[in-house]
Amino acid sequence: MKNSTLSFCTLLLCCSLSLFAAGKPPAREYYQIRIYHVKTEAQVQRVDSFLRTAYLPALHRAGIREVGVFKPVTQDTADLKIYVLIPFRSLEHFEKLPATLEKDAAYQQAGSSYINAAHNNTAYTRLESILLRAFIGMPVHATPGLTGPKSERVYELRSYESPSEKYHINKVKMFNDGDEVGIFRRLGFNAVFYAEVLSGSRMPNLMYMTTFRDQADRDARWKSFSADPDWKKLSAMEEYKNNVSKADKFFLRPVEYSDL
DSSP states (O other): OHHHHHHHHHHHHHHHHHHHHTTOOOOOOEEEEEEEEESSHHHHHHHHHHIIIIIHHHHHHTTOOOOEEEEESSOOTTSEEEEEEEEESSHHHHHHHHHHHHTOHHHHHHTHHHHTOOTTSOSOSEEEEEEEEEOTTSOSOOOOOOOSOGGGOEEEEEEEEOSSHHHHHHHHHHHHTTOHHHHHHHTTOOOSEEEEEEESSSOSEEEEEEEESSHHHHHHHHHHHHHOHHHHHHHTOGGGTTOOSEEEEEEEEEOTTOOO
16 A cells, blocks of 8 residues: 555656646645544544545545545644545545545445434534645645654644735735745655635635654754745745734644545
């Protein structure tokens, strides 16, 4: 499985480089972030079982090769969460997924206890969904080149809200035209994606995910980012002032069955 995943990633990278060389950047992906809100550890286990044995295998059959599943490094015991990151080739791919799952007999059987749960015995309290589109500066997601156990890795999901739509467009421009993406890449942040939020509970907004070997690695790289001359120059530019009104960061860890 690992070899086939590596082969697919190598093929995807080669295709992307070929498209860039031909002057045709790859189509920008769409992402869905599903956040399961649950109350008990028993519910966590039910959602885990559904994702591992039914949902991810069905997504793989639907042509989605890599799905990320994460849990907070430190859980809020009053609101336990499980994050699922799903990349889509297009909006049409996203739109057709429910019908694809409905016709997938293996999925319906493997996920039966979750899918057909009674109204007073569901696996979660609420299911939150965020729809995003990849930045031009990183049109397709990447698999982090990390080594070491997943139990020590830190995935940092950041959310940047802007005061208005105009400021949001400006912040996205800062990542793309200002090459904030390039600074992160040069400093080894191992990004999974950068994307603008198309639909979610907090708008206007953008989100991105960077990954690290462990917490010490994360802290060291952010320290180098803060001191980086290119970042200091970019962040001091008048045209990019005041384009973030609220920033949130979520420290996550991939579960063992996560593809990312």
